[in-house]
Each structure stands twice: as structure tokens, then as C-alpha cells.
Amino acid sequence: MAPTPVHFFSHGSTMMLGEESQSADYWKKCGDEALANGIKGVVIMGAHWASNDDAIEVATNPEPQKSPVAYVHPSKYKDYALKPDVATGHRCVDLLSAAGFNARANPGFNWIHDTYLILIRMFPGGCPPTTIVSMNPRYDPHYHMRVGAALRPLREQGYLLLGSGGAVHNLYRNVWDPMIKYGDNFAQTTPPGPWALEFRQSVEDVLSRGGGPGLRRRVTRLMKHPLFRDAHATDDHFMALCFVSGAVGALEDQGQPGVLAAEDWELTNMCNSQFTIGTWSASSTTVR
Template structure:
């Protein structure tokens, strides 16, 4: 079969699961445009570790890793099966790339995984493997992790980085959701420009080069899934398609990217 693309998804607030808005529409459209994968691997901004961990549960639990939201949100489940054999294959590829890796047989699906997947594949009938990210190791590490797993795309596995194109929770407190934060559009415009140019080096150096980088991302963990998805696209040429899903609460850009590229140079 042809290689699947890799995806970066801005998963938004947990409330996106109850109020999908434009994100739900964009992800439903994307699912219709994609071949059906045999399994999905999701690198989530809500599973952080010092070295890569791969979830190998046969039936991962739906984890409600948040507080202070309506009871209806905690009632939601995403009962997708796991894929232990895909988890073992992913760990093998990561090890072959020279990175330390461990399987975690008890890891469930945090909201960075199940919130977007409920909109992408609502039937929850495709096996899912969660993957941790390591923000302390920097964007280049996430790029390398994605590249290590790129062969899975030719094996029918959809690789997703789940984070947020902008993520400043300080703006959640006391901000007027009707007023758009001034840093959002310059930052997302810069990211799109570099992706269209194929300038991977600039994206790895976004902290220094991007406008308003510190405001858009006070910490790195929600953007680094973009570097994972970019690495998973290819070690060489790639194309990037941006799906605009709007801006939530004035500061949370909901961009989605589809990356296509050969698995090898």
C-alpha cells in the first residue's frame, strides 16, 4: 500500500470533545480523505518522559487527565483496542535509531490522544498506541523520533503528533475570549511559511527565530509533536498542508497539518 501521511493535530482544550466546532469538521474531512489505517501511533503532549515510552496495553483505558470540567466530559470514553505488536515494532525502530526506549503495558489514552481521535475516528475501532515525548531533549530529538518511526507509514500505521500550534495557559486566566491575542497570527503564519519552504532548520530553531515564540509557547511540550510529525513525514522532501480550524478563546490556535513525503531519501 502507499505510505500514509503523518499528521499534527492541535487538540485544544478537553472541552473540544464536547464542543468540537471547526476542529471536528476538519478532522472528519481529513478522515474521509485518508486510507483507513490498520493502527495509529499518537505522540501526545500530555505524556512526558525522560526517554521514549511506548504504550503496549491490549485495551488501553480512557484517561481523564484534567480537572474542573463538566461531569459530561468525564463520562466520555474512547474504547479503542491497543496494538501490542505495533508497540513492539515501534520500540524496535526507536532502538535501531540509537534511542533508549521502553514499553509501558499499563499506559492508557490521555486527552491528547482520545480527544482528537474521537473526531477523527469516532467508532474507536482502529487500534491505538500512545507514545511519550521528551521536551527536555529539544525539537531535534522529536524530529529524530519521528524519523525513526517513519517506516511504519508504509506498514499501514498512521503517525500523529498531538499538541497545539499555540499554547499559553496564562492567557486562559482573565483574558477576554472575544479578543484575539496579538502573538497568535504572526506565530502561526511564521510556522506555515517555514513548512511551505521546507525549512526544517528554522523550525528546529523556532525559539530564536519565530516571532512571539515565548508568548506562543512558554514551554515546549505542545509544539514538539509538530516536530515529531514532521520527522515522520520524511528525512528528505515533504509537502505540508495546513487545515485552518480557527482560534479558540482568543489564544489557542487549532491548526492541523498533513505531511506527505517519502519514507526514505
């Protein structure tokens, strides 16, 4: 079958689970399209789980719990049934090991909001079979790009690959008062900082040029951007984008369009940009 599209989603603050937004609407649209095209499951790399040593892990807990979510009423997530895809998790370990990674299954991992927040918004009617892949704690962009490349064959077998991170995600430079005092994560009492606007534009410029080998070079090079450290005080939320660049960065992906489909600013300086690279095949049913 034709390779599935790949998504890079900026999951933002925990309040993105409970508040309506352009991003939430787009996540739902992407979920509807995935179901209409009969996906077998989801393979996702988030930003909040890295292995404890120089390895990469894949979640294989058959009955995972959910980590609590701050600033969101438990009714928004507590009763949502997770559906871990243990068999595909082991397949991912095999693919990664064959590509030369020190990869292993983690049968005790409990899911974190960076992944199930997205799943709840994409698939409110029920979680599809899902596999979660960890980061490596060295946060090497080329390493995480290669992880996506190693798992790219799953796209041709009906799996939806996505990264859940952040386009501009520096918690130290956010303006937290409106959220803490008033529960308003979208308040913009002042414009975003120039550093945030500039790096956000650079991310769009890189992804809007579409898939293929050039995407891998462009994304990994963003870590050398003079404003990268302003936009990402830590590297974790950027690794999901590196993973995506590998998953849709093969020669066969050349010419696949990259689209910025939705965006919300939170906490003044956090930019939640939602990107899709690639399309569903023209012969498939697509939700409009």
C-alpha cells in the first residue's frame, strides 16, 4: 500500500487536553482520516520518555496506567481506555535492532500525557492499537532521525507514525500567570518574543518544503540555529521532530508536501504548530 502520511504535533501544555483549539480540531480531523483509511495502528514518539541508559526502548506493557495530568479535570482522560499494541512493539524492537540500535522492550512503562493527550483528541471514540517509542537520553538529532528511518517501513504496512513534541517549547520563558491564576492557557497579554517568532518561522520553512532526504538535513540542522536554545531550553521536545524527519525522509518521500495545518500560541511564548507531511493515496477514502 502507499505509505501513510506522517504528523508532527506540538502537544503544548496539559491544558490542550481540556480546552478547545484549532490544534484539537486538526488532531481530530487527522484521526478521522486515519480511521477512514483503515490504519492498523499508531507508532508514536513523545517528548517525555527517554531510556535510562544509552539505548532506546519500546513500550510493551499490556495494561499501562496513565500519569496524572495537571490543570485538567480527570473526567477528560481517566476513563479513556488505552490499547497498547504489544506485538507491534516487539516488531519495532526487531526493526531497530536490525538497524544497529541498542533496542529493547519495556514491559513496565506507563503512558504519559504527551502521547495519550494526542490519542484522546485524535480518536475520542476509542484508542487504536498504539506503540510508544522512547527517546535516547543523549538527544542526538541524527540518532533520532535514524530511528524514524528504521521504522519507516511500517508506513507501507498501514501504520500511522507521528511525533509529539513542540515547535517552540521553552518552559522557562513561558508566561505562566494567566494559566496558574485564571486557568487561561491562551491568554496573550503581550506578543510572543521575537526569538520565538523567528524560530517558529524557521520550523515552518523547513517542514513546508516537504519530505525526502533534504528534510532530514534541514531538521537536524535546526539544532544549530542561533535561536534554538532560546526556543528549546531542553532538547526533548525537538527529538520527536527528528524522528518524523527520518520517517518521511527517504528518497521515495521526495515531493511529498509538508503542510502547517493548525497552530495555537500558549503561555505567550509556546507555539503549538501542527504539521503533516505526505498525503493519503488518491484512491483511499478521505474525510473532508
